[in-house]
Amino acid sequence: xxxxxxxxxxxxxxxxxxxxxxxxxxxxxxxxxxxxxxxxxxxxxxxxxxxxxxxxxxxxxxxxxxxxxxxxxxxxxxxxxxxxxxxxxxxxxxxxxxxxxxxxxxxxxxxxxxxxxxxxxxxxxx
Amino acid sequence: xxxxxxxxxxxxxxxxxxxxxxxxxxxxxxxxxxxxxxxxxxxxxxxxxxxxxxxxxxxxxxxxxxxxxxxxxxxxxxxxxxx
Numbered sequence: 001x002x003x004x005x006x007x008x009x010x011x012x013x014x015x016x017x018x019x020x021x022x023x024x025x026x027x028x029x030x031x032x033x034x035x036x037x038x039x040x041x042x043x044x045x046x047x048x049x050x051x052x053x054x055x056x057x058x059x060x061x062x063x064x065x066x067x068x069x070x071x072x073x074x075x076x077x078x079x080x081x082x083x084x085x086x087x088x089x090x091x092x093x094x095x096x097x098x099x100x101x102x103x104x105x106x107x108x109x110x111x112x113x114x115x116x117x118x119x120x121x122x123x124x125x126x
Numbered sequence: 127x128x129x130x131x132x133x134x135x136x137x138x139x140x141x142x143x144x145x146x147x148x149x150x151x152x153x154x155x156x157x158x159x160x161x162x163x164x165x166x167x168x169x170x171x172x173x174x175x176x177x178x179x180x181x182x183x184x185x186x187x188x189x190x191x192x193x194x195x196x197x198x199x200x201x202x203x204x205x206x207x208x209x
């Protein structure tokens with residue numbers, strides 16, 4: 001079965017308590033690994049505020065994952081996410097060669113910088 | 127236009143170069159919101175190429191990235207500036 005490199009970002013409803021959020025994130029981790037995918041990296045950004053109100057909520061628990069998965073797994077996973085009402089939004093991207101090259105640079109930390117952080121931003125960051 | 131010495135733009139007509147090709151960007155990621163925000167105005171609208179000077183290839187990637195960020199609630203569709 002052909003495998004592709006995917007990036008998945010989804011938002012879990014932040015109104016739930018801590019265990020339920022962890023449980024639903026874990027549910028999808030297991031769903032992907034059982035489906036024959038290898039998860040390369042999972043990066044949980046935690047609860048972030050939205051820039052606009054999304055069906056009554058102002059913040060959500062963001063999860064960002066990179067994995068290689070067989071081709072037919074994505075449709076099943078997305079169907080699960082549509083049914084599951086704990087998941088507010090999700091976005092799955094298939095990585096083509098250009099994005100893969102970008103991903104390698106990102107891993108090595110040599111991404112081209114478009115804007116050097118200005119003094120006031122640098123002050124905030126440092 | 128430029129031969130007329132009194133033309134207002136006579137002195138400072140410099141063509142803006144594309145920030146992305148200067149930096150050698152391969153793919154504009156929808157996650158680095160800080161860079162994307164530099165290409166939207168204070169109402170959250172995407173700035174046109176004639177204002178930012180970005181080349182067509184990167185402008186297409188830029189709009190796709192901004193729309194993905196908006197879908198995930200990371201960037202505003204309409205940023206209501208506090209009057």
